[in-house]
Amino acid sequence: METIMAITANSEYSFAIEYSGPLFSFDIPKASPIEIDKIPVASVATSAPALDSLPVVQPLPLKKRLPDQEQDQNLNFNFSSELKVTDSSFTSDLDEDEDLESSPSVDDGDVEENRTAVVAFGEASSSSAEDTTKRSKKGRCSRCLKGNWFTEKEACLVCDARYCIKCVMRAMGSMPEGRKCIACIGSPIEDSNREKLGKSSRMLKRLFSSLEVEQAMKAEKYCGTNQLRAEDVFVNRQQLTQEEMVLLQSCACPLLRLKPGYYWYDKMSGYWGKEGHKPDKIITANLNVGGNLMQNASNGNTGIIINNREITKDELKMLKWAGVPCAGTPHFWVDPDGSYREEGQNDIKGKLWIKASTRLLCSILSLPVPGKGANRAGEEVNNMLSAAFPNFFEHKTLQKFFLVGSDGSGTSTIFKQAKFLYEPMPFSEDERRSIKQLIQSSIYSYLGILLEGRERFEEESLAAKRNSCVSRKTGSDVSEECDGVTVYSISPRLKAFSDWLLKVMAAGNLEAIFPAATREYAPTVEELWKDAAVQATYSRRRELESLPNAASYFLQKVVDISRVEYEPSDQDILYADGITPANALTCTEFTFPQTASEGSGDDADQQDTLVRYQLIRLPSKGLGENCKWLDMFEDVRIVIFCVSLSDYDEYYEDAFGVPINKMMGSKKLFENIIANQSFEDMEFLLVLNKFDLLEEKIKSSPLTVCDWFDDFHPISSRNPNGDSSEAEKAFYYISFKFKKLFACLSRRKLYVTSTKGLEKESVDSMLRYAREILKWEEVRRPLNNHFSNFETTTTCP
Numbered sequence: 113m114e115t116i117m118a119i120t121a122n123s124e125y126s127f128a129i130e131y132s133g134p135l136f137s138f139d140i141p142k143a144s145p146i147e148i149d150k151i152p153v154a155s156v157a158t159s160a161p162a163l164d165s166l167p168v169v170q171p172l173p174l175k176k177r178l179p180d181q182e183q184d185q186n187l188n189f190n191f192s193s194e195l196k197v198t199d200s201s202f203t204s205d206l207d208e209d210e211d212l213e214s215s216p217s218v219d220d221g222d223v224e225e226n227r228t229a230v231v232a233f234g235e236a237s238s239s240s241a242e243d244t245t246k247r248s249k250k251g252r253c254s255r256c257l258k259g260n261w262f263t264e265k266e267a268c269l270v271c272d273a274r275y276c277i278k279c280v281m282r283a284m285g286s287m288p289e290g291r292k293c294i295a296c297i298g299s300p301i302e303d304s305n306r307e308k309l310g311k312s313s314r315m316l317k318r319l320f321s322s323l324e325v326e327q328a329m330k331a332e333k334y335c336g337t338n339q340l341r342a343e344d345v346f347v348n349r350q351q352l353t354q355e356e357m358v359l360l361q362s363c364a365c366p367l368l369r370l371k372p373g374y375y376w377y378d379k380m381s382g383y384w385g386k387e388g389h390k391p392d393k394i395i396t397a398n399l400n401v402g403g404n405l406m407q408n409a410s411n412g413n414t415g416i417i418i419n420n421r422e423i424t425k426d427e428l429k430m431l432k433w434a435g436v437p438c439a440g441t442p443h444f445w446v447d448p449d450g451s452y453r454e455e456g457q458n459d460i461k462g463k464l465w466i467k468a469s470t471r472l473l474c475s476i477l478s479l480p481v482p483g484k485g486a487n488r489a490g491e492e493v494n495n496m497l498s499a500a501f502p503n504f505f506e507h508k509t510l511q512k513f514f515l516v517g518s519d520g521s522g523t524s525t526i527f528k529q530a531k532f533l534y535e536p537m538p539f540s541e542d543e544r545r546s547i548k549q550l551i552q553s554s555i556y557s558y559l560g561i562l563l564e565g566r567e568r569f570e571e572e573s574l575a576a577k578r579n580s581c582v583s584r585k586t587g588s589d590v591s592e593e594c595d596g597v598t599v600y601s602i603s604p605r606l607k608a609f610s611d612w613l614l615k616v617m618a619a620g621n622l623e624a625i626f627p628a629a630t631r632e633y634a635p636t637v638e639e640l641w642k643d644a645a646v647q648a649t650y651s652r653r654r655e656l657e658s659l660p661n662a663a664s665y666f667l668q669k670v671v672d673i674s675r676v677e678y679e680p681s682d683q684d685i686l687y688a689d690g691i692t693p694a695n696a697l698t699c700t701e702f703t704f705p706q707t708a709s710e711g712s713g714d715d716a717d718q719q720d721t722l723v724r725y726q727l728i729r730l731p732s733k734g735l736g737e738n739c740k741w742l743d744m745f746e747d748v749r750i751v752i753f754c755v756s757l758s759d760y761d762e763y764y765e766d767a768f769g770v771p772i773n774k775m776m777g778s779k780k781l782f783e784n785i786i787a788n789q790s791f792e793d794m795e796f797l798l799v800l801n802k803f804d805l806l807e808e809k810i811k812s813s814p815l816t817v818c819d820w821f822d823d824f825h826p827i828s829s830r831n832p833n834g835d836s837s838e839a840e841k842a843f844y845y846i847s848f849k850f851k852k853l854f855a856c857l858s859r860r861k862l863y864v865t866s867t868k869g870l871e872k873e874s875v876d877s878m879l880r881y882a883r884e885i886l887k888w889e890e891v892r893r894p895l896n897n898h899f900s901n902f903e904t905t906t907t908c909p
C-alpha cells in the first residue's frame with residue numbers, strides 16, 4: 113500500500129490519501145528527508161526597508177477592455193505576480209508584434225536587453241521612472257518596449273514614461289491620481305504637465321467608458337498630490353504655507369496657473385510679479401501671505417517707489433502717460449483701485465487706470481490692469497439686486513461644509529456616502545484591506561456583546577424561574593420548569609466556545625487571535641448566530657447598549673465575510689463601524705457631478721461643476737463654547753448638524769451613570785454649537801436622519817416618551833397611504849422644535865431636511881440642498897445688509 117501526497121497548486125491545504133489499487137509498473141519518486149540545519153538562510157538585514165518606499169499597487173475596478181488581450185485575472189496583483197505576467201506577456205507578444213518585427217533597431221541583442229529591462233521594471237519601482245523615461249526616448253513603450261515614434265502612447269505625468277495601449281492599464285492601474293505609473297502614485301507631477309491635468313486623451317477614451325474617463329480625469333485634476341505644493345512657492349522671499357496657498361487660489365481675484373518659483377506681492381495694491389520682473393497681475397489686495405515686500409523686488413532702477421517697491425521703466429512710462437508727476441523720484445502709495453497718494457499724505461491725487469488710453473498703454477507694455485470685479489474697494493455693490501448668483505461661481509472655487517452630530521447620529525454614514533457619491537476612488541486598495549480586517553474582527557466583538565448579554569439574560573431568567581419554582585415546589589417533586597434550562601440556554605458545545613471567546617475578549621486578546629482565526633470559527637459563529645438563544649438575546653438588543661446596528665448585517669453573512677478572498681462591498685463599508693474615527697477630523701473634497709437636468713441648464717449650472725466642496729466631519733467631543741481649534745477653519749460657510757430621528761426613546765449613561773435621553777443629548781450639543789462664536793456667521797442645515805427608523809419606531813413607541821416632545825398630539829387622520837403620515841408629522845414637529853430653539857438662540861433661520869443615511873440618493877439631495885442654501889445666502893446677504901435697518905427684533909419666548 114502506498115501513500116501519495118498530492119498538493120494542488122492553488123489550494124491552501126495539502127492532503128494525503130491512501131492508494132489501494134494495483135501495484136505500479138514504475139518507481140514512485142520518493143521525497144528525501146530535509147536536514148533543516150543545511151538549508152541556507154539569508155543573512156540578517158541591518159535595517160528594514162521603509163514601508164512607505166514599497167510600491168503601492170492600486171486596485172483596478174475599471175472595466176478592462178484591451179483590444180486584443182483576454183480579460184486578465186491578475187489585475188489585482190502584487191509585484192511578484194506582476195513580474196511573472198509581464199515576462200510571459202512579453203514573450204508571447206514578441207512573436208506577434210509587427211511593430212517590433214518591422215523595427216530595424218531591434219535585434220536579438222535588444223530582445224535580451226528588453227527582457228532584463230522588463231524584469232527591472234517590476235522589481236525596482238523607484239528607479240523605474242528614470243530608466244523607463246530613458247528607454248521611452250527611443251519612441252518605444254516604456255513597459256513592453258515595443259512600438260516606435262508613431263505608436264500612440266500615454267505619458268506618466270510624473271516621470272514621462274510612455275505606455276502603449278496594451279500596457280497603459282497595467283502600468284497605471286486604476287489611476288487614482290490620474291495618468292501616473294503605479295510607482296509614481298503619490299509623487300508630485302512635473303510642473304510642465306500641470307496644463308494637461310484633467311484633459312483626457314483619445315487613448316483613454318478608447319479604453320474606458322466616458323464615466324470612467326470623467327472620474328479618472330477628475331481625480332487627476334483635483335487630487336491633493338497633483339496640486340502645486342505650497343513649499344515650492346516663495347512670496348516676498350517667504351515660503352508659503354498651505355493656508356496661504358489656498359488663500360491665493362481662492363481669493364476674490366485669484367492666482368490661476370501658479371507655478372513653483374519666487375514672486376513678489378504688493379499687499380497694498382494687489383500687484384503681483386515674478387521676483388526681478390515687472391508686475392504681471394493684479395490680484396486681491398491685503399491678503400495675508402508671504403513676507404514684507406522688498407524695495408528691489410522687481411529689480412527696478414527708476415528711483416520711483418510705489419508702496420515701498422522701486423518700479424521698473426515700463427511702469428514709469430505708464431505713470432507718465434497717466435499724468436502722474438514723476439519729477440524728483442517721488443514715493444507713492446497706490447491703492448487696489450489705482451488711487452495714488454504721496455507717501456505719508458492723505459489726499460488722493462488721482463487714479464492710475466481711469467483713462468482708457470492708460471489701460472491701452474498697459475496692454476501694449478504688458479502691464480496688468482485691475483480686472484472686472486477685482487478689488488472693488490470704493491466701488492458700489494448696489495447692483496446686487498439684479499445679479500442672479502453674483503459672486504458665488506466667479507470667486508469661490510472651494511466651499512466648505514462642516515458635518516457634526518452626536519454619537520450614532522449618522523455623520524460617518526453620510527460622510528462615507530459622500531465619498532461613494534462623488535469621489536472617483538473612495539477607498540484605496542490599502543484602505544479596503546484594513547476595512548476587510550476591521551469587518552472580520554468586528555464580527556467577534558459583536559458576537560461577544562451578544563454572548564455576554566445572553567449569559568446575563570440566562571442568569572436573570574434562571575433566577576426568576578428558581579424563585580417561582582421554590583414557591584410552587586411540593587414535596588420532592590421538581591417540575592419540568594425547574595430544570596435550569598431557559599430560552600437563553602445554549603448547547604454545551606456552543607457554551608464552551610462562548611466561554612472561551614468571552615475569556616479571550618476579557619483578556620483583551622481578541623486583536624491577536626482574529627482575524628487570523630476567522631475562517632476556522634466562522635461555521636461555529638454562524639451556528640451561534642442562528643441559535644434560538646442568541647436570537648432571543650438579539651431581540652432584546654436595546655438592552656445591549658454597545659451593540660451597533662450593523663451587528664446583524666455582518667453576523668448574517670459571517671461565513672462569506674470570513675473567506676480569505678472576501679472583498680468588502682460598498683454596502684459593507686457603509687455599514688461598517690470605525691472606518692471614520694469618531695474622535696478625529698475627517699475631510700473629503702469633491703465636485704457635484706451634473707445631473708441630467710443640470711446638463712441642459714444655464715451657465716450657473718455649468719460653472720458649478722468647477723466649484724469644489726469640502727465636507728469636514730468634526731468630532732462631536734469638545735465642541736463647546738471654548739473650543740479654540742475651530743478658529744483654524746476659515747471660510748466654512750455652513751454647518752450640517754445631524755440628529756438621529758430614532759433617538760427620542762433611546763438613552764445613554766452619562767459619566768455619573770445617569771440615563772440621558774439621546775434626543776436631549778443632541779439638543780444640548782446643538783445649543784453648545786450655536787453658542788460657539790466660531791459658528792456665528794455660518795448657515796445651519798439641520799439634518800434629521802434615520803427617517804426610515806422613525807417610520808418603523810413611531811408605530812410602537814410614542815414621540816412623547818421624550819420630555820421635549822411631550823406636547824406632540826397630532827390630530828389623527830386616516831391616511832389612505834398607510835403608515836408614514838405619523839412619521840411625517842413627527843418630522844415636522846421636531847423640525848419646528850429645533851427651528852424655534854435656533855431662532856431663539858441665534859435670531860437666524862434654520863434650514864431643515866430629513867434623510868435616510870443608508871440611501872445614496874437621499875444623502876445626495878441633502879448635500880445638494882446645502883449647496884443651494886449657500887447660493888441663496890450669497891444672493892440674500894447683501895439684501896439683508898441693505899435692509900438691516902428695517903429689521904425688528906424679536907424676544908425669545
Ligand SMILES: Nc1nc2c(ncn2[C@@H]2O[C@H](COP(=O)(O)OP(=O)(O)OP(=O)(O)O)[C@@H](O)[C@H]2O)c(=O)[nH]1
Pocket residue numbers: 517518519520521522523524525526660661662686687689690694801802803804805867868869870871
Ligand atoms: N436605518 C438607518 N440606519 C442608519 C442611518 N444612518 C446611519 N445609520 C446607522 O446608524 C449607525 C450609526 O451611524 P454612524 O454613521 O456610525 O454614526 P456616527 O455619527 O458616525 O456616530 P459614531 O460612529 O458613534 O461616531 C450605523 O450603524 C449606521 O449604519 C439611516 O438613515 N437609517
Ligand SMILES: [Mg+2]
Pocket residue numbers: 520524525689690694
Ligand atoms: Mg460611526
